[in-house]
Amino acid sequence: MSSGILVLCDHDGGAFKSTALELIGKARELVPATGGTITALVLGHVGGDGLPADQVLAVTGPEFGTYDTGAWTAAMAAAIAKADPALVLATASVLTKDFMPRVAARLGLGLATEVVGLEVRDGAVVGRRPVYAGKAIFDVTVTSVPALFTVRPNSFPVPAAGGSPPVTALDVAIGPNDRLTRVVETLAPQNTTVDLTEASVIVSGGRAVKSAEGFDTLIRPLAAAFGAAVGSSRASVDAGYAPQSEQVGQTGKTVNPSLYVAMGISGAIQHLAGMRTSKVIVAVNKDPEAPIFQFATYGIVDDIFTIGPLLAEEVKAALAR
Amino acid sequence: MKTGVLFKEVPATDTRVRIDASGSGIVEDDVKWEVNPYDEFALEEALRLLDAKKATEVVIVCLGPAHAEQRIRDGLARGATRAVWLKDPAYLGGDSLATARALASAVRAEGIDLLLAGKVAVDDDNAQVPAMVAELLGWAQVTFAGKLEIDGTQFKATRDVGRGARAVVEGALPAVVTCDKGMNVPRYASLPGIMKARSKPIVAKAPADLGLDPATLGKAGSQVVDTNWTLPPARPAGRVLQGETPEAVVKELVRLLREEAKVL
Ligand SMILES: Cc1cc2nc3c(=O)[nH]c(=O)nc-3n(C[C@H](O)[C@H](O)[C@H](O)COP(=O)(O)OP(=O)(O)OC[C@H]3O[C@@H](n4cnc5c(N)ncnc54)[C@H](O)[C@@H]3O)c2cc1C
């Protein structure tokens, strides 16, 4: 009988990301309900040192260098066949959104994406899932075996890295149906190197920043002081101050950081849609009536061009202490 | 090249969400419906292929209830050629796979070569249906595309791969491509377009027309079940920081971030 949990563990050239640990930490909590053990699935790297899992399935080969839809679909399907889990967990990202639906369709399984909570209730795994841009939230259960879930980054505590679980190489047959596209080029990021959707601190600039130079001289240095990723409102993107990839909101990225700093952003409902689950929100806006202040944990009513540089200095000093 | 566009109706993004008494969904009474904003980019991309004579026709494919007709008409008014509408109640309330199953059958029946869709629907925020359709049809896919070029039966698309990086992906039709913001600027419907749309065909397809078993569709065919809808937990009231000077306010903020919120 299917049991245990298969966890897709993201890594950067073999260095496991905190999201991988986050999922294994959660799996540890859920595994008494699913029975069995925790299997980490690692694509494009042989090894699992630092993963507190029970064993590792590792897939390597030329197809696993850069992301490839067909190869990853085939690998996940093969790992599910091999591990026969009751539950599969992966981190929600543009990549899992690309291939997990294909896996679900191939195997005829139910997939719930972007859950922010997972718990065992009456022996069943239940997810919490925001919808309507976070304006509502529901419980989601997946009745297929295995049940497939993707989890929004920063939803659960990150356990300490540790352990060196045994690694088994998994052979994946990549058939013609998994070679329908090929990646011919990868274009480097224009600005950010931290993925907004995974970032634990974000500094965002709104229309008030006034120009791309404003982003370069005010927002990016402030973000650097925090060690944060840079975000923006749609008004800044539409005006050409910031690239589309940095837009937060209903038609941009949904983010879930522990700290979100909104600089000169009014707090329109479509912007809130992308960042309302942030644990702490700081807003700087010279209009005391700006809607963002209804959501901000801490607000400062002042000019961003006054506060920004002061805040950058103060944060640098605090982090150096 | 026959081009299809997936059209989903969603509540307008500024809708004030209320939950029904049984916690099984939102109250739809005064919801203003719109087409999913990302589907507008998909339609525009298809219309550009039509203008460039690369597409022979643009077919809207929509699974949705009675009031979805207005969204389909709007797409026709902007320039789509015709529409296929899966409006039987058996299709409704399904999870992504049940929805994709129905849409894939309709797409296959229409002989579509290129299927454009939104990258995500802003109501369920799933980003699942188009890739499922691609898998069910055995087609190539590019999701989160910001740019698409078609050359004969070959396509080349630029997609978001996270961290601000993009990848250029190539393949051969048939294919599903999901469209991101920034791909194009959607056109508005013109007055003549609106007039013409009235006579453009919208063909409804029941499950039997597509050879589909209703037990595999809609709620009956779903494995992802949502219950216990609530409003999100309220955020504790915010605090506006006061101080003699901007320097003092900033010092206080950093102190609070460290000592109270513990996020620094
Ligand atoms: C379908 C749809 C989808 C949308 N999707 C998104 C989305 O994904 N993301 C998004 O952000 N928006 C989105 N919007 C747009 C949204 O409605 C707002 O228009 C947008 O968020 C406003 O951006 P802003 O806050 O930067 O600009 P504004 O609303 O113009 O706010 C600027 C703020 O800066 C303050 N300010 C000005 N100068 C200074 C200064 N020197 N110092 C301090 N404060 C100052 C002002 O008081 C004001 O509050 C969408 C809209 C629609 C209709």
Ligand SMILES: Nc1ncnc2c1ncn2[C@@H]1O[C@H](COP(=O)(O)O)[C@@H](O)[C@H]1O
């Ligand atoms: N009921 C539907 N009818 C037509 N297209 C749909 C439907 N549901 C989803 N889609 C398409 O799939 C995209 C992603 O939807 P989703 O997977 O629900 O986030 C949408 O932008 C639409 O293009």
